[in-house]
Amino acid sequence: MSDVVLETRNLVKHFPITRGIVLKTKVGAVRAVDGVDLQLRRGETLGVVGESGCGKSTLAKLLVGLERPNLGSIEVRGQDMARLGGQALRRARRNIQMVLQDPYTSLNPRMTVGDIVGEPFEIHRDAAPRAGRERAVRELLDIVGLNPDHINRYPHQFSGGQRQRIGIARALALKPEIIVCDEPVSALDVSIQAQVINLLERLQNELGLSYIFIAHDLSVVRHIADRVAVMYLGKIVETGNDEEIYEQPTHPYTQALLSAVPVPDPRLRGRRDPIVLEGDVPSPADPPSGCRFRTRCWKAQDVCAEQEPHLEPRRRSPHPSACHFAEVRNVIRRY
DSSP states (O other), X not given: OOOEEEXXXXXXXXXXXXXXXXXXXXXXXXXXXXXXXXXEETTOEEEEEOOTTSSHHHHHHHHHTSSOOSEEEEEETTEEGGGOOHHHHHHHGGGXXXXXXXXXXXXXTTSOHHHHHHHHHHHSGGGSOTTOHHHHXXXXXXXXXXXXXXXXXXXXXXXXXXXXXXXXXXXXXXXXSEEEEESTTTTSOHHHHHHHHHHHHHHHHHHTOEEEEEESOHHHHHHHOSEEEEEETTEEEEEEEHHHHHHSOOSHHHHHHHHTSOOSOHXXXXXXXXXXXOSOOOOTTSOOSSSTTGGGOTTOOXXXXXXXXXXXXXXXXXXXXXOTXXXXXXXXXXX
């Protein structure tokens, strides 16, 4: 039996750009996700990192069925969610849930915590616990470290970290195998971030969960991810385990991201080799030809504009990298 619990092949999501109020003529498209291949194995955490606007959140919405892809497949337990609809899609979505980014806006302020965490049981009535919904909700609150007696409180009565725990409890309600975490700690203080990360790791060990952890903070991702996929302008440009990505980055974009991570030890700051990218991120509605990173890359040559590099192992790269000139470059870091 394969240990792959989720796999995407050539996943594409383009948002149309229209002109006119009545006719709305299509004049272009925003290529938010443009041919993404990913694999998530049972019990592992796959980190997806990249700058804001690279397509990470759109990818997350595609995986949980909040957006429908234009092309490609999303296989969960052997079912292609991209081809399902109606009740079949609803049943398939029980196995893959989502923790949203902002705990302040992702919870309905007019609903009690008990109603928020128990809402999945209302939507999926055939999956509701036979022993009683309130008892199940109390157990979920206890699992994530909240007081079950606070079941009738409202979101505004909780701190940011506690609200994110409520979101995690809601995601656990249907006992999914996969949870997509869309920047779940970016809105929290550093000390609270560590608590939420530790909670996610504990739940993974106890419940056998698989995570897709989306973030732009590489130091956070390293603490939780087993493998990392680096995303740029709708495409995955480098993948590998955490040691390969953080100690032997081969794609210029990955190297630039790592060089921008703050170094807490002042003795190491003078030894690092910072990479300052020139120019702005190109528009996803009009990406460059060939390699999409070439307009900001110091290695770019004519071949980079003529041929799009595929994500594959290369002669100077020990892991898949979408760069014609991929090679290891050490960047001094201490996390």
